Amino acid sequence: MNVTIDTLGPADVARAAERLAGYVRRTPLLPGLASPGRLLPDCSLLLKAEHLQHGGSFKVRGAANAVLALGADRIVTGSSGNHGIALARLAAPLGVQVTVVMAAGASAAKAALIRALGGRIVSVPGGVAERDRRARELAGETGAVLVPSSDHELVVAGQGTVGAEVLAEVPDVETLYVPTGGGGLLAGVCLAAHGHRVRVVGVEPAATPRYARSLAAGRPVRLPPSDTVADGLRAQQPGTVTFPLVRDRVDDLIAVSDAEILAAAAFLRRLGIEAEPTGAVALAGALRAGRGTGRAVAIVSGGNSTAALTAAAATEPLLEEIS
Incomplete structure (x- = not known):
């Protein structure tokens, strides 16, 4: 199915918002850089605080929308960590068994929290x-339902509620900066922004500019594995659901280096915001864009630092890892 703005739209985001009531937190918009600002003169920048979301990231939105809509009792996913954390956190109270496939180099602290929450790790x-291929195989072998971390209509619609909240609270926002890996959040924001005049800007790690390369080629392009410090944005290619949605609506893509990502994370810490490197990518893009006019919002997508994850895992009973 070739999913486009015409087949999946703002109404799907609205339905997701209704479904998620009681499962997700409506996160605040925090002051970031106000005019006259030292780093972004003549621009008022707000920060969408998804690091304060249940499970420490925006991922719970898409995960919950899929889990609640599908009604499966066994779920398999491939995840760098935050999507797996979101699924495991949701699954236990609902009696759902979750298996999370993680690739080499994935965060050990995120894997530990998934196990502590009752999820099983492969x-x-x-x-x-390779991670996502194995997840598809496991789903086929076991009869479990596959819930990808980004490339799924329900996941995308759930992530779109981030953009819908921003647009409801700041209807005059002119630019929305979105961290971009697999593209679920960017595609969801594109859905929410359909019919609005806001500029949607995806921000990718320079080591993995899969959307920039794919849009230039006119088709999804697979890149080699990346070790970017933004571990949640290491997806190697756009998905079949996310790519056309981004292609049809995104206004710009910005690439940022690991040094810029770490500098943005440090800047957030000075503002009292503890974000993981992935969570600082959108701000890094806003800083790279520099001088501008009008109001902008950057999504702080996650706060699952190693320290935060270790503390969270310590409060849960550990289960045995499977291989």
Whole structure:
């Protein structure tokens, strides 16, 4: 199915918002850089605080929308960590069994929290492509439902509620900066922004500009595995659901280096915001864009730092890892 703005739209985001009531937190918009600002003169920048979301990231939105809509009792996914955390956190109260496939180099602290929450881990060599391939195989072998971390209509619609909240609270926002890996959040924001005049800007790690390369080629392009410090944005190619949605609506893509990502994370800490490197990518893009006019919002997508994850895992009973 070739999913486009015409087949999946703002109404799907609205339905997701209704479904998610009681499962997700409506996160605040925090002051970031106000005019006159030292780093972004003549621009008022707000920060969408998804690091304060249940489970420490926006991922709970898409995960909950899929879990609640599908009604499955067994779920398999491939995840760098935050999507797996979101699914495991949701699954236990609902009696759902969750297996999370993680690639080599994935965060050990995120894997530990998934196990502590009751999820089962399968580790595979290689990168995100190998991870997702094994997740598809496991779903087929076991009869479990596959809930990808980004490339699924329900996941995308759930992530779109981030954009819908921003647009409801700041209807005059002119630019929305979105961290971009597999593209579920960017595609969801594109859905929510359909019919609005806001500029949607995806921000990718320079080491993995899969959307920039794919849009230039006119088709999804697979890149080699990446070791970018933004571990949640290591997807190697756009998905079949996410790519056309981004292609049809995104206004710009910005690439940021690991040094810029870490600098943005440090800047957030000075503002009292503890974000993981992935969570600082959108701000890094806003800083790279520099001088501008009008109001902008950057999504702080996650706060699952190693320290935060270790503390969270310590409060849960550990289960045995499977291989």
